[in-house]
Amino acid sequence: MGRTGALIRTELARLFVSRRWLAAVLVWGVVAKSAADEIAGDAFNSGRLAWTAYDVHAALMNNTFLVGFLMLTTFVLIACEGLARDRETRFAHVVLVRAGSRRQWWASKVIPMLLAAIVFQVGAFGASLAVGAYEGATLSRAPSEFALGQEGAGGDAASQLFFTPPAPGDDMLWREVGTSLYLVLGFAAVGMAALALTVRYPISWLPALAVLGVTMLDRILSWFIRAPWYSWVSPSLRMLEGMHSPAVVDDPLPLWSSLLWWGLLLLGSAIVGARTLERVDV
Amino acid sequence: MSETIQNTQTPTAFPVAAPLVDVRGVGKVYGPKTVLDDVSMTVRSGEVVGLVGPNGAGKTTLIRILSGMSRPSRGEGMVLGRDITSTTGHVPFMGLMVERPMFIETLSARRNLELLFGIRGAADGSTARDVLRRVGLDPSERKAVRTYSLGMRQRLSLAQAIGENPSLVVLDEPTNGLDPQGIIEMRDLVRELADRDGMGVLLTSHLLAEVGAVCDRVILIHKGRAQRVFSPNDADARSLMVLEVAASADLDRVAAMGGLEVVGSDGPLRVRIRVRESVPDAVRALVHAGVGIEAIHRDDSGLERAYMETVGA
Numbered sequence: 001m002g003r004t005g006a007l008i009r010t011e012l013a014r015l016f017v018s019r020r021w022l023a024a025v026l027v028w029g030v031v032a033k034s035a036a037d038e039i040a041g042d043a044f045n046s047g048r049l050a051w052t053a054y055d056v057h058a059a060l061m062n063n064t065f066l067v068g069f070l071m072l073t074t075f076v077l078i079a080c081e082g083l084a085r086d087r088e089t090r091f092a093h094v095v096l097v098r099a100g101s102r103r104q105w106w107a108s109k110v111i112p113m114l115l116a117a118i119v120f121q122v123g124a125f126g127a128s129l130a131v132g133a134y135e136g137a138t139l140s141r142a143p144s145e146f147a148l149g150q151e152g153a154g155g156d157a158a159s160q161l162f163f164t165p166p167a168p169g170d171d172m173l174w175r176e177v178g179t180s181l182y183l184v185l186g187f188a189a190v191g192m193a194a195l196a197l198t199v200r201y202p203i204s205w206l207p208a209l210a211v212l213g214v215t216m217l218d219r220i221l222s223w224f225i226r227a228p229w230y231s232w233v234s235p236s237l238r239m240l241e242g243m244h245s246p247a248v249v250d251d252p253l254p255l256w257s258s259l260l261w262w263g264l265l266l267l268g269s270a271i272v273g274a275r276t277l278e279r280v281d282v
Numbered sequence: 283m284s285e286t287i288q289n290t291q292t293p294t295a296f297p298v299a300a301p302l303v304d305v306r307g308v309g310k311v312y313g314p315k316t317v318l319d320d321v322s323m324t325v326r327s328g329e330v331v332g333l334v335g336p337n338g339a340g341k342t343t344l345i346r347i348l349s350g351m352s353r354p355s356r357g358e359g360m361v362l363g364r365d366i367t368s369t370t371g372h373v374p375f376m377g378l379m380v381e382r383p384m385f386i387e388t389l390s391a392r393r394n395l396e397l398l399f400g401i402r403g404a405a406d407g408s409t410a411r412d413v414l415r416r417v418g419l420d421p422s423e424r425k426a427v428r429t430y431s432l433g434m435r436q437r438l439s440l441a442q443a444i445g446e447n448p449s450l451v452v453l454d455e456p457t458n459g460l461d462p463q464g465i466i467e468m469r470d471l472v473r474e475l476a477d478r479d480g481m482g483v484l485l486t487s488h489l490l491a492e493v494g495a496v497c498d499r500v501i502l503i504h505k506g507r508a509q510r511v512f513s514p515n516d517a518d519a520r521s522l523m524v525l526e527v528a529a530s531a532d533l534d535r536v537a538a539m540g541g542l543e544v545v546g547s548d549g550p551l552r553v554r555i556r557v558r559e560s561v562p563d564a565v566r567a568l569v570h571a572g573v574g575i576e577a578i579h580r581d582d583s584g585l586e587r588a589y590m591e592t593v594g595a
Contacts, residue, residue: 006400010386013397017388089384094442097349097378098401281352 003100007108010095011082015112016119020078024120027074028127031067035060035128036135043146051146053132053139054172058147058163060128061179061241062248068215068236071124075187076194077208079116083109084198084206092282106274113195117188121180141173164245179241182258186239189265196273199280232257301326302450302482303348305359305366309506310343310352318343319506320357325450330476330483332493334585335503336593341486342381344503345454348484349378362450377443377451381458383435387428391438392421395445404446413445414438418467432459440468444475451475453485457492465489469496494585502592509592512585522581523561526552528574535573542567554581 036056043051060066086092092105099105133139143166166175194207218236228251231237242248244255303325310318318340325331333341346352348361359366362375385394395410411421417437430438436459443451453472457465469492475481476498487493493500494514502510513519522545527533533553537544542564546554557564568575 003401003403006397006403010397010401013389013393014386017386019388090380090382091384091386093346093349093351093378093380094383094398094439095401096351097376098398281346 003098004104004107007095007099007104008111011108011112012115014086014091015079015082015116018078024074024078024123025127027070028123029131031060031063031070031124032056032127032131034066035063036131036137038063039132039137039146040135046146046149049146049149050144051132051137052142052144052172053129053137054141054176055144055147056132056135056137057125057128057176058172058179058241060124061176061183062163064219064236064240067183067239068219069212071120072187072190072215072239073208073212075117075120076191076211077205079113079120080191080194080207081198081204082112083195084202085204087202087282088204096282102277103274106277109195110192110270110273113191114188117184117191120187121184124183125176125180141171143168143170143172147172163242163248165247182241183239185259185262185266186235189262189269190235192266192269192273196269196276199273199276238262300363303359303361303484305348305361306357308344308347308354308357308359308366310340310347311355317506318347318354321501321503321506321508322357322359323501323508325482325484327449327482328476328480329499330472330485330497332497332500333484333486333503334488334490334493334500334589339503340506341503342454343506345378345452345484345486349376349452375449377446377448379436379439379443379451379453379456381455382432383439385427385435385438388426390424391419391427391430391434391441392423394427394438395442398442399446402446409445410441413441416444417441417471418464433461433464436460437464440471444481447479448481450482450484453483455486455488457487457489465492472496490586490589491582494582500585500588502589504593510588512588514582514585519584520580521557522584523555523557523564524548524552524577524579524581524583525555525568525575526577528576532573535571536568539567539571551576 039051039055039059043049083092086095096102096105099108129139147163147166148168163179166172190211194211197210198204198207215236218234222230222234222237231243231249231251231253237243238253238258238261243253244258246252301324303323306322308318308321309316317338321340321344323331333344335341343352347354347366350361350364350366353368354366357366385391386397389397391414392407392410395414396407399405399410414421417440419434419437419441427435427438436456440453440456443453456472457468460468472483472485473496476483485493485497498513498515500512500514501508502512525536527536528551530551533551536542536553536555541557541559543556543558544553545556548554555564565575565578568578
């Protein structure tokens, strides 16, 4: 194993062998239960339509509060404070003196954060299925009655609970895997920006506070700015899968624009973080 | 830390003839504040160099520059062949012990060391066990590091610094949190690192007696500047003795003797003398002159006086 690999292994141990993940498990349970309750209530009110556990995940991934506030903030709190904490505790010194370069050290922070974004979505997916099944939904991969006939299409995207309607022959498992991958990209991009922030400002609680602050500001602005252009600049709206569907919003965002938006944020933050780290005192 | 275990690792060799640390005119400025100003120093293999000064004197800033964590605002030089004005490279062959160390708190000491040693690939699992024994920790202990006392953390921090057999070891306040026995063991181990393993050691401490006992040279830093270099083991420092006599008449006899010089008084019947010849000869001369000797020992307060002259001025 090369030096970068060993650095990554050390960071993986620091990141994942931690009781902080108990907070993630708790959040996964809370958001899944919340989404399941909303689906159950709306399916009942829509004529007792049958729903599946996959609907829970689809609803969860389109809820700005659950995704933007609870999940994203918890993710950043867990996965993006490592560089700052290591500098606060001087663990960075004993690692960096062994690192081949600061770029290698930066890579050892970035790659585990990206893995954490995947783990976070896998956890949310698993919790959605588990809570959905516990609440009495089936695990059928065929679109449910509720998914095919859901209400609310064309409504206010900011408060929209629901998701892009599937076609009757769709496989909901792969559809939701796709949604999860999109959220992995979004979380990774925000996480990278948060990580880059701690290069300049090594304060371990700053990333979570910054993400929470930006999300709150974004939600407040979205109440006042109802123009379609706002969804182009709003990170928390762009994070939602349903924002790309004409069945959900009147002015959907092209998916390519979101992939580009998150991709540029991810890549730009990675470059800025690496370059800044070369110059700062650790 | 009393157990001696031969380190069988291949030394991560740095050319012995070259100074491990050779820096000139190093300064560091944060905004309008100068925290380090025009410090020059060298450290060679087998040498223990101390950095002593009050809090905020610039010791830790200097260590951060030497270890590549911070770039100097002024000055130049090399540490183990690495240019200190660059932060792009790593510092090879250096072991670094930081003050109030933290580790991966949920893992055991041994697991922490295995992960850290794995980065350079210069040591393996058996090295982790050996070095834990060497610093007085139990390698079979499975408790997480978060349960460790400050003293145990200091020992673990020392273990990670020396375990890969580096050419240069930098120890920032290594005796913090150690009990008296731990301090003595630390002192012996530092000397052993230099004398037996041939490492260069740079350390900071507030315990002047310990620094004086273990260091070959001590750099007194005050207000960001290296004010003075004190060598506890040079001929001048070693020629100073403390003599305690039985009666005041003995003091007159001592003052009249040749071959030694009274340089100060430490009490009614205690004087500091400078011995011009060998100590055994001086003791024989004192006895021959009829001086009632209650006690005579080397004067270890030279560093303390130098410190007070520098910092207290």
